[in-house]
Amino acid sequence: xxxxIDQTRRMxxxxxxxxxxxxxxxxxxxxxxxxxxxxxxxxxxxxxxxGTSFRGGDLLDIDxxxxxxxxxxxxxxxxxxxxxxxxxxxxxxxARAVAGLPGLRERDRQALTRAVAKIEDxxxxxxxxxxxxxxxxxxxxxxxxxxxxxxxxxxxxWLRYWSHGRGELTEREVDPIxxxxxxxxxxxxxxxxxxxxxxxxxxxxAEIKVLDEPANPPRLQPRDLSAGLVAPTAxxxxxxxxxxxxxxxxxxxxxxxxxxxxxDGGLRITLRSAEPAGLRTLALRLGRDGRITAPAQLAExxxxxxxxxxxxxxxxxx
Amino acid sequence: xxxxxxxxxxxxxxCLMNTRRPLSKKELRESVxxxxxxxxxxxxxAFNRMFERDKDDLRELGLIIDVDENAxxxxxxxxxxxxxxxxxxxxxxxEEAAALALAARVWQQxxxxxxxxxxxxxLRAAGVPFAEDREHGALEPRIPGREAAFEPLLTxxxxxxxxxxxxxxxxxxxxxxxxxxxxxxxxxxxxxxxAGYDRDRGSARVFRLSRITGKVRSRAGAFTGEVPEHVxxxxxxxxxxxxxxxxxxxxxxxxGAAYPLRQxxxxxxxxxxxxxxxxxxxxxxxxxxxxxxxxDVIVIGPEDLRAxxxxxLRAVAGLAEVQA
Numbered sequence: 001x002x003x004x005i006d007q008t009r010r011m012x013x014x015x016x017x018x019x020x021x022x023x024x025x026x027x028x029x030x031x032x033x034x035x036x037x038x039x040x041x042x043x044x045x046x047x048x049x050x051g052t053s054f055r056g057g058d059l060l061d062i063d064x065x066x067x068x069x070x071x072x073x074x075x076x077x078x079x080x081x082x083x084x085x086x087x088x089x090x091x092x093x094x095a096r097a098v099a100g101l102p103g104l105r106e107r108d109r110q111a112l113t114r115a116v117a118k119i120e121d122x123x124x125x126x127x128x129x130x131x132x133x134x135x136x137x138x139x140x141x142x143x144x145x146x147x148x149x150x151x152x153x154x155x156x157x158w159l160r161y162w163s164h165g166r167g168e169l170t171e172r173e174v175d176p177i178x179x180x181x182x183x184x185x186x187x188x189x190x191x192x193x194x195x196x197x198x199x200x201x202x203x204x205x206a207e208i209k210v211l212d213e214p215a216n217p218p219r220l221q222p223r224d225l226s227a228g229l230v231a232p233t234a235x236x237x238x239x240x241x242x243x244x245x246x247x248x249x250x251x252x253x254x255x256x257x258x259x260x261x262x263x264d265g266g267l268r269i270t271l272r273s274a275e276p277a278g279l280r281t282l283a284l285r286l287g288r289d290g291r292i293t294a295p296a297q298l299a300e301x302x303x304x305x306x307x308x309x310x311x312x313x314x315x316x317x318x
Numbered sequence: 319x320x321x322x323x324x325x326x327x328x329x330x331x332x333c334l335m336n337t338r339r340p341l342s343k344k345e346l347r348e349s350v351x352x353x354x355x356x357x358x359x360x361x362x363x364a365f366n367r368m369f370e371r372d373k374d375d376l377r378e379l380g381l382i383i384d385v386d387e388n389a390x391x392x393x394x395x396x397x398x399x400x401x402x403x404x405x406x407x408x409x410x411x412x413e414e415a416a417a418l419a420l421a422a423r424v425w426q427q428x429x430x431x432x433x434x435x436x437x438x439x440x441l442r443a444a445g446v447p448f449a450e451d452r453e454h455g456a457l458e459p460r461i462p463g464r465e466a467a468f469e470p471l472l473t474x475x476x477x478x479x480x481x482x483x484x485x486x487x488x489x490x491x492x493x494x495x496x497x498x499x500x501x502x503x504x505x506x507x508x509x510x511x512x513a514g515y516d517r518d519r520g521s522a523r524v525f526r527l528s529r530i531t532g533k534v535r536s537r538a539g540a541f542t543g544e545v546p547e548h549v550x551x552x553x554x555x556x557x558x559x560x561x562x563x564x565x566x567x568x569x570x571x572x573x574g575a576a577y578p579l580r581q582x583x584x585x586x587x588x589x590x591x592x593x594x595x596x597x598x599x600x601x602x603x604x605x606x607x608x609x610x611x612x613x614d615v616i617v618i619g620p621e622d623l624r625a626x627x628x629x630x631l632r633a634v635a636g637l638a639e640v641q642a
Contacts, residue, residue: 003326003432004324004375004435005327005375006323006376006432006434006435007324007572007590008327008328008331008375008376008379009432009436009439010326010436010439012328012331012379013436013440013441013443014437014439014443016440016443016444017439017442017443020445025642032442032448032610033439033442034435034438034445036478036591039560044390044520046322046324046325046328047328049321049325049351050325050328050329050332051329051331051332052332052335052336052337052349053349060332066384068391070467075336077332077335077336077398079335079403079404079405080404080405080443080444080445081380081381081403081404081405081440082380082382082402082403082404082405082406082440083405083437083440083479083636084378084379084381084433084436084437085380085382085476085614086378086429086430086433086476087380087433087434087436087437087440087477088437089375089430090425090430090433090437090486091418091421091422091434091437091438092427093461094421094422094424094434094459094461095398095417095418097419097421097424097459097461097505098417098421098424098459101459107413108417110412111411111413111416111417112417112418112421114413114414115410115414115415115417115418115421118408118409118410118414119408119409119418120337121452122405122406128475129475132476132501132502132503132504132549133472133475133502133503133504134502134503134504134551134552135461135504135505136411136505136506136507136552137506138507148457152456153457162577162578166613167575167611168574168575169577169615176456178456178457178458178599179456179457179458180458180459181457181458181459181460181461182459182460183506183507183508183509184506184507184508185523191616203578203581204577204578206577206610207412208579225458225460245486245489245490245491246488246489248486249488250619252509252528263493265490265491266491268430271473281353281610281611281612282516282613283634284609284610284611284630284631284634285606285607285609285610286629286634287605287606287609287629287631287633287634288629288630288633288638289489299454303634303635304635305612305613305634306631306632306634306635307611307635308612308613309612309613309615309616309631310628310631310632310635310637311611311613313616313624313628313631314618
C-alpha cells in the first residue's frame with residue numbers, strides 16, 4: 001500500500017500517460033508504473049472523483065472494465081510535469097553512483113553519463129541539490145568484470161576465496177546468480193563445494209577463473225536483502241558480546257537480535273552466526289573495548305589465540 | 319467517510335493547474351469537496367491548516383504554486399502556471415532509459431525510492447521509452463538509508479536549514495547536543511555521513527548518521543557560516559578509516575594466513591617456509607586490523623603500533639583490565 005504522496009504523484013503521471021493511450025490495458029499500465037493491478041484499480045477508483053471543480057461537475061471521466069481503461073473527456077490539464085527536487089536528486093545521485101561502479105561495462109557507463117546530463121538539463125535548478133549527496137560503490141573492477149561476463153554468458157566460476165569465518169583461503173566452484181553492491185560488492189551464487197547458496201565479498205576473492213562449463217544454479221527465490229546482506233537465521237547459534245562505548249560499532253556492523261544499553265555507555269549485543277568460530281576475530285579486534293560473554297567456549301578460544309600471539313613478543317623474539 | 323488525502327491533493331493540483339487566473343482560498347474551498355467538508359464539519363482553522371499542508375505536499379511533488387498577494391481585490395490568489403510546471407522536452411534513447419531504470423531501483427530508503435519511481439513515472443508519461451518488462455538484471459546496486467536521521471538531514475541539506483541533534487562521538491559514553499549547518503551527505507561502505515558547520519565548535523565537522531541519537535530538529539534562520547564550493551566528505555571519512563596513510567608498518571605474517579592484509583601490502587618478502595614479511599600502509603585503525611589475526615601476525619614496527627597490538631592482545635588474554 002503506497003502512501004498518499006506517492007499515490008498523488010503516480011496519479012498525476014497516470015492521467016498524462018492515459019491521455020496518449022485510449023483503451024490502455026490494465027495489466028500493461030500496471031507494469032509500466034511498477035505497481036500491482038490492484039493498486040492501479042485503486043487509483044482508477046479515485047480519479048473519477050477528481051477534477052478541476054467539484055461544483056462545476058467537470059470531473060475526470062475515466063473508467064475501466066477491469067481489462068482496459070477509457071478516458072471519455074480527455075482534456076489538456078494532463079501535461080508532463082517537471083521533476084521535483086527530490087525526484088531529480090534520487091535519480092541523479094543513483095545514476096552517478098552506478099556510473100562510478102568499478103567494472104561496470106563501458107557502454108552502460110556512457111549511457112548513464114549521457115542520461116545524467118539530460119536529466120540535469122530537464123530538472124534545471126532542481127538538479128542542484130543532488131550535488132550535496134554522494135554515494136560511493138566499491139568493487140574490484142577486474143573481478144567484477146569477470147563475474148559480469150560469467151553471468152551474461154551463463155558460465156561456472158572457480159574461486160580462491162578468503163573465508164573470514166575460517167580464516168583461510170578456500171577453493172570453490174560457484175554458479176553465479178547476481179552481483180549485489182551495498183558499499184562493497186558481493187557475488188551471490190550457488191556454491192557447488194558447500195552445496196548451498198553463498199555470498200562472496202569481491203575484495204576477498206584472491207583468484208577467479210571463468211570456466212567453460214555452463215552454470216546451472218538451482219532455481220531459487222531471490223533472497224530478500226532488506227535486513228542486510230548477511231542475514232543469520234533463527235537456527236544459527238547465539239553469541240553474546242558486551243562492549244564498552246568504544247565497541248558500539250559492533251551493533252552497526254553485525255545484524256543482531258538485541259542490543260541492550262549498559263550503565264557505562266556500552267551495549268550487550270546478542271547476535272547469531274552460522275559460523276560462531278569466525279567471531280573469534282571479533283573478540284581479538286575489540287581488545288579492551290569488549291568481550292564475548294557467551295558461549296564460554298568461544299571466549300576461551302579468543303583468549304587462547306591472544307596468549308599464543310603474545311608468545312611471539314616475549315623478550316628476544318621476532 | 320472522510321475523503322482520502324490522495325484524492326484531495328489530486329483535486330487541488332488539478333484546480334491550480336487548470337485555472338488561467340489566480341484562485342482565492344474561498345474558490346478552492348468551493349471547488350474541492352474535501353475542503354468543503356472540512357470547513358462545514360470542522361472549522362475555518364481546520365480547513366486553513368489542511369490547505370497549508372496540502373500546498374506544501376504538492377510543492378514537495380515538484381509543483382510550483384504561485385502566490386499572488388493581491389490578485390482578487392485584496393484576497394490572496396493561487397495558481398500553478400502550466401508553462402512553469404511543464405517538463406521540458408527530454409529525449410532519451412532506449413539504452414539511456416534502461417540505464418536510468420536500473421539506477422532508479424537502487425534506493426532502499428522509502429522516501430528516495432518513492433521519489434525515484436515518481437521521476438520515472440513522469441518521464442514515462444512524457445514519452446521516454448522505458449522497456450515494459452521489469453526483469454531484474456543480475457546487477458543489483460543498493461543505496462541503504464536505515465538511519466532515522468537520513469530523511470530529515472536530506473531535506474535540511476537540500477533547503478539549507480540549520481539543525482540540532484544529539485550525537486554520540488565514537489567511543490563516548492554519552493551523547494551531546496550539536497548545532498549544525500548541514501552541507502552534504504555521503505554514503506561510504508554502506509554507512510551515511512554528514513559534513514557541515516558545527517556552530518558551537520565554529521568549524522567543519524563530519525558526523526556518522528548512525529551515531530545521531532534522538533530526533534533531528536530543523537531550526538529557523540539561515541546558515542551563518544560560508545558553504546564551501548566543494549565538500550569532500552569521503553576523503554575525511556576514508557582518512558579516519560585509515561586510508562591514504564603515508565607511514566609504513568612492517569609485520570610478519572604466517573604463510574597462507576591473513577589474505578586481506580596481504581592484499582594491502584606494499585611489498586611482500588618471504589622470510590622462511592612459515593613466515594612472510596609485509597610492508598603495510600600505517601593508517602588509523604591498523605592495530606585492530608592486526609590484532610584480529612592473533613598468532614598469525616607479528617608486528618615488527620613501528621614501536622607504537624607494536625605496543626598497541628600487545629596491549630590489545632593482553633586485554634583479550636585477560637592480562638589487563640577490560641573496560642567493558
